[in-house]
Every structure is written in structure tokens, then in C-alpha cells.
Amino acid sequence: xxxxxxxxxxxxxxxxxxxxxxxxxxxxxxxxxxxxxxxxxxxxxxxxxxxxxxxxxxxxxxxxxxxxxxxxxxxxxxxxxxxxxxxxxxxxxxxxxxxxxxxxxxxxxxxxxxxxxxxxxxxxxxxxxxxxxxxxxxxxxxxxxxxxxxxxxxxxxxxxxxxxxxxxxxxxxxxxxxxxxxxxxxxxxxxxxxxxxxxxxxxxxxxxxxxxxxxxxxxxxxxxxxxxxxxxxxxxxxxxxxxxxxxxxxxxxxxxxxxxxxxxxxxxxxxxxxxxxxxxxxxxxxxxxxxxxxxxxxxxxxxxxxxxxxxxxxxxxxxxxxxxxxxxxxxxxxxxxxxxxxxxxxxxxxxxxxxxxxxxxxxxxxxxxxxxxxxxxxxxxxxxxxxxxxxxxxxxxxxxxxxxxxxxxxxxxxxxxxxxxxxxxxxxxxxxxxxxxxxxxxxxxxxxxxxxxxxxxxxxxxxxxxxxxxxxxxxxxxxxxxxxxxxxxxxxxxxxxxxxxxxxxxxxxxxxxxxxxxxxxxxxxxxxxxxxxxxxxxxxxxxxxxxxxxxxxxxxx
Amino acid sequence: xxxxxxxxxxxxxxxxxxxxxxxxxxxxxxxxxxxxxxxxxxxxxxxxxxxxxxxxxxxxxxxxxxxxxxxxxxxxxxxxx
Numbered sequence: 001x002x003x004x005x006x007x008x009x010x011x012x013x014x015x016x017x018x019x020x021x022x023x024x025x026x027x028x029x030x031x032x033x034x035x036x037x038x039x040x041x042x043x044x045x046x047x048x049x050x051x052x053x054x055x056x057x058x059x060x061x062x063x064x065x066x067x068x069x070x071x072x073x074x075x076x077x078x079x080x081x082x083x084x085x086x087x088x089x090x091x092x093x094x095x096x097x098x099x100x101x102x103x104x105x106x107x108x109x110x111x112x113x114x115x116x117x118x119x120x121x122x123x124x125x126x127x128x129x130x131x132x133x134x135x136x137x138x139x140x141x142x143x144x145x146x147x148x149x150x151x152x153x154x155x156x157x158x159x160x161x162x163x164x165x166x167x168x169x170x171x172x173x174x175x176x177x178x179x180x181x182x183x184x185x186x187x188x189x190x191x192x193x194x195x196x197x198x199x200x201x202x203x204x205x206x207x208x209x210x211x212x213x214x215x216x217x218x219x220x221x222x223x224x225x226x227x228x229x230x231x232x233x234x235x236x237x238x239x240x241x242x243x244x245x246x247x248x249x250x251x252x253x254x255x256x257x258x259x260x261x262x263x264x265x266x267x268x269x270x271x272x273x274x275x276x277x278x279x280x281x282x283x284x285x286x287x288x289x290x291x292x293x294x295x296x297x298x299x300x301x302x303x304x305x306x307x308x309x310x311x312x313x314x315x316x317x318x319x320x321x322x323x324x325x326x327x328x329x330x331x332x333x334x335x336x337x338x339x340x341x342x343x344x345x346x347x348x349x350x351x352x353x354x355x356x357x358x359x360x361x362x363x364x365x366x367x368x369x370x371x372x373x374x375x376x377x378x379x380x381x382x383x384x385x386x387x388x389x390x391x392x393x394x395x396x397x398x399x400x401x402x403x404x405x406x407x408x409x410x411x412x413x414x415x416x417x418x419x420x421x422x423x424x425x426x427x428x429x430x431x432x433x434x435x436x437x438x439x440x441x442x443x444x445x446x447x448x449x450x451x452x453x454x455x456x457x458x459x460x461x462x463x464x465x466x467x468x469x470x471x472x473x474x475x476x477x478x479x480x481x482x483x484x485x486x487x488x489x490x491x492x493x494x495x496x497x498x499x500x501x502x503x504x505x506x507x508x509x510x511x512x513x514x515x516x517x518x519x520x521x522x523x524x525x526x527x528x529x530x531x532x533x534x535x536x537x538x539x540x541x542x543x544x545x546x547x548x549x550x551x552x553x554x555x556x557x
Numbered sequence: 558x559x560x561x562x563x564x565x566x567x568x569x570x571x572x573x574x575x576x577x578x579x580x581x582x583x584x585x586x587x588x589x590x591x592x593x594x595x596x597x598x599x600x601x602x603x604x605x606x607x608x609x610x611x612x613x614x615x616x617x618x619x620x621x622x623x624x625x626x627x628x629x630x631x632x633x634x635x636x637x638x
Contacts, residue, residue: 279579392590394597414601415594524601 004062005034006104007087007161011077012095013042017052019096019129019204024056024063026098026202032105035091037063038084042077043070075172082161082169089120091158092179096204098127099156103200107158110194118160118190119183121153123519127202137422138519138527142193145375145477146429148229148238149252151180152422156201159186174228176221181228188236197520222249239374248419251426253481256370262377264301264369265351265443266292269332269341270359272311277362277487278391284487285359286318293323298369302326306345309333339452339461342436346446353377354446356462358437361388362485371482372440382474383441383466385434386482387425389416396486398424399431399478400463401525402515405505407433407463410525421526428479431517432470436462437486441469448472459496460504467508 008027012020027037037060041053053065066084068077082090089111093099103122111117125136139152146152157179167185174181187193222244229252230242239258245251270285277287289303303323307316309331319327330348332341346354353376355369365371368386375384388397393416400407411418411425419426436452439462449468452461466476505512514520521528613620 278583390590392586392593394590394594413594413597415591415598418594418598523605526601526605 004036004087005032005108006036006089006091006158007081007085008035008037008091008093008099009040009078009081009085010037010093010095011040011042011074011081012044012049012053013071013074013077014044014046015049015052015095017048019206020049020052020056022098022131023093023095024059026101027093028060028063029101030099030104031102032108034108035062035104036085036087038081039063039065040077040081040084041065041067042072042074043068073172073175075170075175075178078170078178082164085161088161089158090161090164091156093156093201094203096206097155098202098204100198100200100202102198103156106196106198106200107156110196114192114194116191117194118163118192119186120158120194120196121183122156122196122200123198123521124155124201124203125199126205128205133202136199136521136527138197138199138521139195139422140429140519141195141197141516142187143430143517144187144380145475146427147184147187148232148242148254149427149429150250150423151177151183151225152427153183154179155203157183160190163189174224174231176218176223177225177228180225181231184228184232188232226252236378238378245426248423248426251423254374254428254479256367256374258370258373258377261298261300261370262352262373263350264298264353264355264373264440265346265349266301266303266355266357267306267342267345267349268303268357268359269306269338269345270311271308272315273359275360275487283315283318286315286322288357288359288361288363289319289327290322291361291363293326295363295366296369297366298373301369302328302349302351304328304330304345304349306330306332306341306348308336337454337457338436339454339457342461343451343454346443346451349443352443353440354443355440356436356438358486360487361438362487364483364485365481368482368484371479375477375479376440376442380473380475381477382445382469382472383434383439383476384482385439385476385478386484387478387480388435388437388484388486391485391487395425396488397435397437398480399429400433400435400466401518402432402463402512405509405512406501407460407504409435421522424525426480428477428481429517430475431478432476432512432515433463433466434476434478436465438482438484439465441465445469445472445474456500456503459500464504464507467511470511 010023027035039053039056041049056063057065064084066080068080091104107120107122110120121139123136123138125133127133140146163186164182167189170178171181226242226244233240233242233254238254239256240254241257243253243255245253268285268288272283272285274281274283285305292303303326305319305327307329316329328348330345332344334340342356353373355372372384375381385399387395390396395411395414395416395418397409398411398420401410411420449472453464456464469476518525610621
């Protein structure tokens, strides 16, 4: 018998007849025919289940059934299904969920476009017992940092079978989050991870499912998720302890646990400007340096202040009084060029990691440097940024989103606790760029990519830097737990010149035409209204589901 | 001497009062930020609706007039009046 392209693995346990047949028919009605459905009954107490399975087996020769002698749980049943599978790829389908009729066809298409794809995931939505769709989840392309703080790839997940076997299949230690653990272990070795930005999986909301009941339905699953991410961090050398969010059960946090503290140089350009901060007239750079010195728990750091020649002498004396031996003053006597000031500071710095920090910032949490070093020490990561807040606590920066080649700050001015679409503001994730107001990079990488571009003296030099980092094969990370105040627009004018936009486009299009960390169905980081209409339309045309037509994804390693 | 001491006390009292008022202002700012943040969210969604309206008008020029006419014909209770 020839090997099918896809084996759909479905452990079955006490499945109600109506949702069972909905699941089976969603597979038999696939427009791509080269599949097998591996159903494994995990010793269901409901006697009706055996009859359902026998009937399904008779229905189509591609449906194969196995019965476990004793109940073993989802991992044991999934491993039995894996042992039955003959397909080149494994698609995971829960016993009460449904596939879109074109699901396997689109995944097959993506794999043809990139034969090195070892793991493929798609967008998904929720479906109720009556078949009504809701809550579409339009996902970003492969975002390893997000995967550590949120199981965002979830459904539909398709794995290369040989790789799943190589990593040892599903691990019973992570029962309830076994799929998250498997994705982490497979992607650690995957040559390429693909995303199909189409809703191809419908997750049924039942009282007993995670989609419907959340933590109440499966509390152990969230604890298993934490353990799975911790194991992944330990394997991959991420120096962190994993914690669950106290409010949102699907959100996790990485707390830094550094084995050593490499030296950090904080490079801070300044002109010694003053402004009112919380109803007090302050010298910004002194205010910022004081917050660093008073609040940072990190020990091995220096502050390299690159000051304009016009900076008042008493400001420099004050800085010396605040920071003492940690302070290094570097004079800058040329016409204003932010990039050049950064480069001059970086050249004078001695640290292994460079933290570029505007002088109109204020540190909030003591572990802010540990947090940045935790990410910056990962070789595949090239730039780290955080969640910046206006002085009244509203959001100023949560990572840059590129649209038509130009950067934007999503959710600017929104409430400080705004969660964003699919908790996108609350979870660590990758983005194309972060603001240079607070950006950490390894010094070796900074030098490798040529530092900041001096032809961009005022705006976009940070975005340009992050894109150079990306071109060098490294990722940029946004960490929401790294929060600082940014007294915005104190440092320089926020006006962007037309020539600056043109230069950025010239340098980086087409790479920046479509932001891989957004989704074609999102606009301004929330679902487009047109896609919402597609939903309404689809509900009316039951049986002829229509989805937003979007370009297929690129290749992501 | 007594006058200077009184003045010092008065200054310290004033300083304390300024700090108290400053803290109040900062707290009020934080409260206002909640409202401003919510407003920014609503404006964001409002803009999306305006874009949608423009698209509809571009495709069906009389759509908005028609919608207004239908709205006027609705019974008052359905209009939320």
C-alpha cells in the first residue's frame, strides 16, 4: 500500500455521536484526497462509541480504527495513533473538532512551496455545537519567542512524521499540553516552519473542552504547559524560570535566571534637556540615570553618556554625583546625528551587551537589565525591546508593526493594561523592529551589521538597525514584562520627513511590504471588518464556507 | 530667631502640601489615562467603521441616504429613543 501524504490522528473518548460524525465528515470531505484517518478509542465507557467507530471504518477505506485495551489518557492514545500512522505528515485533529474542507489541500500546497517544511500550522476559529463559528484567531508567522509565552500555533498543527518519531512522539509528562511540548521539541530541530494564514480548523466549544471551558475544564493542562516551556528553556539554554500569568491562564511569563552577569553598557545620547515630569521640572538625563542607579538589581553595567558640547557643566557634575564610577562621559561636538551619537557611544563602550537608551526614560522594575540580557544572550536573538509607557501609564510602544514599508506603533495611547488582539500585548513575541528608545543588542552583532545608519540621523535608524539584524539571521523580541516610562518626544521631534520614508522604503522593500508577525486578515492589529463579514456570510452559506483569500505565507526558519 | 524658625516651619508645611497636591494630580492623571486610553480604543474602532462607510458609499452611492430613511421609518422603541 502506498504511503499517504497525511495521517490525521484522532484519539477518541466518549465522543457524542453528532460531533463525531461532524468530525469524520470534515475529513472525508477534504478536497485533497491523499489522507488516512487514524482513530484510536481510549477505552470509552460509552458503549455507543464502538459502534460509531465500526460504522466509520466501513464508511471509507482510508479510515482506520484501533482500540486501546485500557484507558491511558490523551498522550497514550495519541502515541497509539502515531504508531498506526503511515503518512508522510501527521495532522492532529481532536475528536470533537472539524477541519475546513480545503485544510489538507492548503497545507499540501505550502509544503510543495517549501519542501523543507517540517512543521505547518494554520489559523483557526471556534465552533459551537450548532455549528456557528466565532472567535477567529489570525496568527503571526513563526514566532519562537511567542511560542514560549503562549501556545499560539495550536490548531491545525501538521508535523513531518519522521521528525516526530525522532523526538520520541508525545511525552506523558506533559499530559494536557502534550501538543505544546511536541511543537517545541519539533521546532527545535525543524529546518523550516510554515504558517498558512487561513482559518482551516474549527475548535469545538464544549463544556469539557479547553476551547469552551478554559482552565475550569482542564486545570492540569495549564500546569503541564508551564512545565513544557520550562523543559524547552532548559534544553535550549534560555536562562529563565517559567511562570503562569495570575489572571490569564493562557499567558506565561519568563522570569530571568541568569547563571552569570555579562557586562552591559548603557549608551545614552543626551543634550542635557529639561522638562516637566510628574509636575516637577527635571533634567531628563539625571532623572533617567538616577532611576537606573537606584532601581537596577544588575551589578555589572556602565553608563556611557554621549553628551552634546552644549550640555551645561552642572548637568555633567550632577550625573557624576549620581552614577559615580559607573559613568563614562563622551563628548559629541558635531551637528546633531542620533545614529552617529549612538555609534560613538558604542565605540567607547566596554560591555558585551549594548543597551541603547534615550535620556527621557525611567526604569520601573529592578530586573529590567536581567530581563534584557536573558533574551540578548540567546544567539538567535539580535535585538530586544520592551513595553514603554507614557507618563500617565498609557501604552507608548509595544513593538513596531510594518505596513507598506513604513513602521507604526500599534495601540499607541491605549490603556496600559490593554491586552491587544489575542493577548498580543501581554505575551513576549517577535516583531520586525523595536524602538531605539530602549534596545539591547550584543556588541559583536552591533559591530557586525555596521551599527546605526548615519544616513538616517533622526528617524527610522532603529527600524533600519533591526532590519539589518533580521538580514543577519537574528530575531527581534518584544517583552511586555520589561516596562519603562518613556516621556515621549522629549528627546527630539517626532516629525518624519518624506525623504526619510522614501529612504527606508528604498532600503527595505519588499521585505517590509508585509509584516510576517501580523496577519493579512488584521488591520491595525485587529481583525479586518471584511473578514468579519466573511464570517457572517459563511454562517448564512452553511456547507459552502468562504474565507478571506490571502496570500500564502513565506518560509520561516 | 523665632521668626526664622516659624518661617522654616511654614516652608516645610508648604512643601508637604505641594507634595500632597502633586500626588493627587498624578493619581488623577492615572484615572484620566484610563478614560483617554478607552477613548483611543474607541477612536481606533470608529476609524475602521468610517473606512467601511466610505467603501459602502463608493459602491452604493445612495446607501447612507437609504439607511437614514429606513432608520426614520423604524418605530421609536427600535431606534433606542
